[in-house]
Amino acid sequence: MRRKPITEDQARALALFVQLARAADAVTAEVQPALVRVELTHGQLGVLELLAGEGPMNLRQIALRLFRSAPNMTIVVDNLERAGLVRRTRDREDRRIVLVTITPDGRERFEDAFPWFAERLAALVGRLSTAEQLRLTRLCAKLRDKSRDVTVAPRVAPPARGRAATA
Numbered sequence: 001m002r003r004k005p006i007t008e009d010q011a012r013a014l015a016l017f018v019q020l021a022r023a024a025d026a027v028t029a030e031v032q033p034a035l036v037r038v039e040l041t042h043g044q045l046g047v048l049e050l051l052a053g054e055g056p057m058n059l060r061q062i063a064l065r066l067f068r069s070a071p072n073m074t075i076v077v078d079n080l081e082r083a084g085l086v087r088r089t090r091d092r093e094d095r096r097i098v099l100v101t102i103t104p105d106g107r108e109r110f111e112d113a114f115p116w117f118a119e120r121l122a123a124l125v126g127r128l129s130t131a132e133q134l135r136l137t138r139l140c141a142k143l144r145d146k147s148r149d150v151t152v153a154p155r156v157a158p159p160a161r162g163r164a165a166t167a
Contacts, residue, residue, distance in 0.1 A: 038113040051100065
């Protein structure tokens with residue numbers, strides 16, 4: 001079966017997706033040595049940064065803020081907790097809520113990792129002018145914010161080969 005040709009809009013969107021994915025991979029590869037040095041993943045650093053800056057929050061809040069799925073955040077926080085970098089506690093006002101809090105060891109690890117991470121990232125992003133950095137930041141934020149509003153009709157699978165369509 002031949003694939004339906006894509007539209008110009010779809011081709012442009014696909015090209016943009018490929019470039020964004022490649023750029024994200026390049027940035028990740030550049031900063032990865034700083035994370036390996038302190039035995040953290042990118043996701044773990046994000047959680048520690050969020051908790052260090054904003055204080056305790058539940059898994060759902062963390063997942064929403066970091067644009068990750070709740071199951072993914074559960075695994076990341078489980079690993080951070082196992083390493084003694086965060087702890088889970090019940091909210092005093094609503095015992096149904098479990099809060100994640102950075103530990104002193106977690107704060108120390110974050111404070112050790114973040115300058116190295118930021119230095120490598122600044123070196124990479126420094127290849128762009130200040131104006132380019134600001135424009136790219138605005139465009140990425142706009143794309144991120146608009147992605148929440150996009151709904152696509154579910155795709156219906158084509159009928160199986162050799163079967164007659166029934167009405």
